[in-house]
Amino acid sequence: MTHKIIVAGCGGMSNTWLDYAIQRENAEIVGLVDIFEESAKAMAAKKGLNVPTFTDLGAALAATGANLVFDVTIPASHKTIAITAMQAGCNVFGEKPMAESFADAKEIVEVSQATGKRYSVMQNRRYNKQIRSYRDMVGSGSIGTIGSIHADFFLGAHFGGFRDAMDNPLIIDMAIHTFDQARFITGADPVSVYCHEFNPPGSWYAGNASAICIYEMSDGSVFTYRGSWCADGLNTSWESDWRVTGSKGGARWDGATMPYGEIVNPEKAEGFIREMLRIEGQEVYDGQEGHWGCLDEMFAALEAGRPAETDCLDNIKSVAMVFGAVESARTGQKVML
Template identity: 60%
Template sequence: MKRYRIAVAGCGGMARTWVEYALKREDAEIVALVDLYPEAAKAMADRYGLACGTYTDLKTAIAESGANLVFDVTIPATHHTIGKTALEAGCHVFGEKPMAATMDEARDLIATAERTGKSLSVMQNRRYDANIRALRGLILGGTIGKVGYVGADFFLGPHFGGFRDAMDSPLILDMAIHTFDQARLVIGADPVSVYCHEFNPPGSWYKGNAAAVCIFEMSDGSTFCYRGSWCAEGAPTSWEASWRITGERGTAIWDGHNAPYAEVVAAGDQEGKFFRDCERAEASFDWEGRGGHAGCLDEMFAAVAEGRRAETDCRDNIHSIAMVLGALESAKTGRKIWLNEL
């Protein structure tokens, strides 16, 4: 019997990446497909030639298939139910972001993971990129000195259709968590407070607010400013956002596509100069992991095998979801939110 017996919860388009990854692992097999719509599970089985059972109920699927790992690729509103059901049935859980729809649900999932001794890790695939790891190296290596400001711009116009078009806050709830989580990774700090203005620009095809400006105070004393829109036609940024990070000795830049770099104050006497001379510092590339979903799933599987917490374990990821839910609370109330209030 293979080590990982996987039940896939949610058989929509996003699940394909997860299924294709699992099918390439020699130590894993898919033993159940679960979806509220039986035809979706059946279509997934047919697409990949899977002979496993198809179900509409996760608890039944786990019991009948002997699954010990659940991929939760359902919509955000069901992550708490799916995660808790799987953990209590004795399964590890690898889930799509966000971990849960509320902080109460997120805390309950952490408590359930603690009680059951099983792991719950969250897909934050945009951490797994050679460029962002190189940017992190520039910052944590002290190239620009103590960080004061972190800025990330995210402007794209994807026409998804489906549930995102109907969400109340599609940008912040479904996408901005990636950039928020990246900021935590890059500077090695957690959020303290947030002020957010959320809005829906002219021409938006989303029902809910698809644009936002957020200002976070971080635990290292820096300020993180996020500016984003999911209905910005023309001149798109990268999906990884466009970054500017300023420190006491210089600035680091990453456009989300090319290698990051820094410009730092050059050595030597520059007393009296209006603008000081700067020199370019290239980033080092020493991260050898795979990119995207594969890299994050590699880490999740390795953590289970090694008996440790994954980098995106629920107990760490709660800081990223706090940024999301804090931003939404700020937008709703029009005030600055201290995240310990959550």
């Protein structure tokens, strides 16, 4: 199978996607699309690509015979790009979040189901050896039944550009990663959310760049999220700082090093503060990490005729966590998902 790829959007993230496609043996870039055609031309020159450039995706699809679209545009464009591509007979791999609203995301899923075309979402933070090890530790039963999962995310990210002007920059553009990670680590899906969103003193964002969220999950556990994108100093990793509590112990992951845990020593199970035994995460994942690992999975799924791990049919549940949190913050009420 040869993948003939149109890349829509020629901003910073397109570098990663293009580099991956260029090195893939059964992939061919057949065109670049950007509302500013000079940006597309500049990217083609930068990557040494002798391909046509366009300002309209429909025209690019008609002219090139592409069968796959990389959507690396801003969130506001995702719905139009995805639906245009799928209705033209193309599969789509897109940057997160799936769409700018939950209604748009649901429409994308409906079009994917109606056309039989796949729409897979970049959730690159599922793809590193540490989170795979952490998921295995939590899922092994070593710490018992999961009671709660907690994630802290604190970074001072001075992007400039569209994020600085968004109403909900943290929740919509970044927290989708952490919410999706929580589902990945526990294997549970969201049931409800209560969110308090705010913009702290010193913030350089127009919209709310900090939030605290409480989710009830389908396995009966509770997931809490504390995050800020305007926290200068004492930063966590981009992967967040995690703690899972279970009926027999707990597991920690700082987002940067291998996870570890502590479980009750079965030989000394009594006492006010019980004696614990340390357990270490095992390094078993040998795939590529980050964006390239997620793209490997997207292509492998497409070639096998199955949904990718981050197919829109699954990712819509992570998207629901995002827009449920936004709705809860807006109304001050718990929102059922």
